[in-house]
Amino acid sequence: MPKVLICYYSRSGNTKAMAYMIADGIRSADVDVDVKKVADVKPADLLRYDGLVFGSPTYYGVCAAELKSLIDKSVKYHGKLCCKVGGAFASSANVGGGNETTVLQLLQAHLIHGMVIIGDSEGDHYGPVSIEKPNKRVEKDCKEYGKKIAWLVKKLSE
Numbered sequence: 001m002p003k004v005l006i007c008y009y010s011r012s013g014n015t016k017a018m019a020y021m022i023a024d025g026i027r028s029a030d031v032d033v034d035v036k037k038v039a040d041v042k043p044a045d046l047l048r049y050d051g052l053v054f055g056s057p058t059y060y061g062v063c064a065a066e067l068k069s070l071i072d073k074s075v076k077y078h079g080k081l082c083c084k085v086g087g088a089f090a091s092s093a094n095v096g097g098g099n100e101t102t103v104l105q106l107l108q109a110h111l112i113h114g115m116v117i118i119g120d121s122e123g124d125h126y127g128p129v130s131i132e133k134p135n136k137r138v139e140k141d142c143k144e145y146g147k148k149i150a151w152l153v154k155k156l157s158e
Contacts, residue, residue: 002157003032004051004085004149007041009064014091015055017134018142022053022089025146031153033146038066043073051085051153052115054106058090061098062105071109078113085153086110086117087145091130099129118152120145 004026010016019035026033034049046052054071056063074081088106090099103126107117119125123141130138 001032002050002153003034003048004053004153005041005046005049006033006035006053006055007038007067007070008035008055009038009057009066010055011057011064014130014133015057015089018089018091018128018130018138019055021134021139021142022055022128022146022149025143026150027146028143029147029150029154031150038064038070041070043070043076046074047077047080049084050157051087051149052081052110053087053089053149054109055089056102056106058092058098058102061101063090063102067106071106074109074113082114083156084113084115085149085156086113086115087127087149089128089142089145091132091134093132095131097131099131100126103127103129116152116156118148120148
């Protein structure tokens with residue numbers, strides 16, 4: 001059975017809450033998922049999954065240094081993550097907090113690894129975002145995103 005890793009950094013708990021909402025969506029589509037703090041993930045762990053979803057709060061328009069460090073260390077496995085599914089989500093303190101630039105930074109790393117990503121034509125186009133504590137809209141978007149990630153993982157695993 002395909003398996004997805006949701007790897008996140010969260011200081012306030014908002015990004016963590018989103019990670020578990022996305023995991024709920026993935027599980028509802030019958031795909032295994034592990035949710036881990038970035039501190040508990042080593043670069044070699046990324047090789048064991050069919051999908052990798054990274055989540056971060058937004059700091060000055062980019063992801064947290066802790067997540068960027070994992071991405072930098074993943075260079076050791078350049079080319080070995082090719083064709084896995086990638087995804088990203090972010091939270092910020094305010095509307096102009098840089099959520100989209102953070103999500104795009106994370107997706108850019110996935111694309112450089114040769115990973116496959118999926119967008120959303122109706123919700124948060126690049127990946128779920130939250131302003132402060134996730135509300136009902138964010139919860140819905142996160143669960144739907146998880147379902148789309150699971151669908152794509154299954155398709156690529158056929």
